[in-house]
Amino acid sequence: MRRPAAFLNLIFSRRSIRRFRPGKIDAEVLKIILEAAQSAPYYYQAFCFILLEKPEIKREINESCGGDFIEKAGASIVVCLDLNRISGLLDRLGIVHVLKADTYPVESVLGVFESGLAVMNLIMAAEVMGYGTLILDCALYECERISEILKLPHGVIPLVIVCIGEKDENPPPRPRWPLESLFHVDGYRMLSDEESERFLENMDKAYSVEGYLKKYAGWAGSYREYLANRALLTREVRRAYESISAFLRRSGFRP
Ligand SMILES: Cc1cc2nc3c(=O)[nH]c(=O)nc-3n(C[C@H](O)[C@H](O)[C@H](O)COP(=O)(O)O)c2cc1C
Structure with a gap:
């Protein structure tokens, strides 16, 4: 079978990039990348993108996340689950809508899912335009702090940060399950x-x-030791997870 080489090559050659060359992403390029993200299949489009611009905000979020990716990248975007916008829209319909209930997880789960699809489109659009990307999970681990820094309203929950920039490394393929x-x-x-x-x-x-x-x-x-250490449910991890879960529930996320 003939494979459509160009796009598949792009998918197979994409890597997470952790070294970026200095320089901002051009506003036009960024717009195209975000429009590509928005073109992903959607359910409610219950997500939003927050570009980090001010140096002090970048610094504060960088401090919460560790590393220096956010300050070094050409653009850093916090991708949030946005139940706020959708809930406001449904309120206008004058109905008792699904987001009023505080028990059902369907919208939260599908909202996270569609956010992931948007992020993947964003990543591939950046890739095709010659840029590298990195997803950071600290948006969720530090959701309370990041919400505070960005003054996010109820229902807007940071999921990941995507850093975009000119690649300054060429990493090999990373291993996967067979x-x-x-x-x-x-x-x-x-x-x-x-x-x-x-x-x-x-x-x-x-x-x-x-x-x-x-x-x-x-x-x-070894990787086995690393994984065991990373996934270990210590008292500190338990405490941190309790606190993240409480914040998510308070913010309208239904687990
Ligand atoms: C939800 C999610 C969160 C991630 N968080 C981080 C992170 O905080 N820091 C990091 O260096 N890489 C992060 N990554 C990138 C993964 O480590 C990377 O995708 C994986 O090692 C495979 O490598 P590859 O993307 O080069 O194929 C994340 C990826 C995903 C999907």
């Missing part, structure tokens, strides 16, 4: 112990070729 571990036909096949072991070994091998864990996470051990 397709057969996550592709099923007519049902679901449970993962075998051997598959899990092979996955951990392959991740470790592939990451060590790039020196990925050392370079980006300052981790000298």
Whole structure:
């Protein structure tokens, strides 16, 4: 079968970029990238994009996130779940609408899902225009602080920050699960112990070729140890997660 090479090559060659050359993203380019994000399939379009412009805001958010990606990138955009705009719109219809209920998670789940589709379009648009991108999860981990800095209203919940900029590195492909571990036909096949072991070994091998864990996470051990450390449910993690969950509930997110 003939594969449409140009777009597939773009998908397969995209990498998360963690070193950007200095320089701002041109406003015209940014507009095209955001319009591409908006062209993704949607449900309620329950998301919004907040461009970080003021140096003091960038600095404050950078401090919450760690690293210097936000200050170094050519543009940094906070992608939020926006139940505020949709709720306001539904209020105008004069009905008791679904966002009035504080129990049902459907809109929150689909809102996050469609935000993800928009982000992917944004990333690929940036890529095709020659820019690199990085998603940062600190928007969610630091949602309360970031909401405070940006003075976000009820219902607007930071999900991720996308940094865009000129690439100053050319990283190799990062490892993934083998397709057969996550592709099923007519049902679901449970993962075998051997598959899990092979996955951990392959991740470790592939990451060590790039020196990925050392370079980006300052981790000298194996991927297995890194994962165990990262996913460990300590008392501090429990406390932080309780606090994030409480903030999300207060903000109108329905888990
Ligand atoms: C929801 C999400 C959050 C992420 N958060 C971060 C982050 O905070 N910092 C970071 O360096 N990379 C982050 N990444 C990027 C992943 O680490 C990266 O996509 C993965 O290692 C695969 O590498 P690749 O994008 O180069 O293929 C995030 C990716 C996703 C999808």
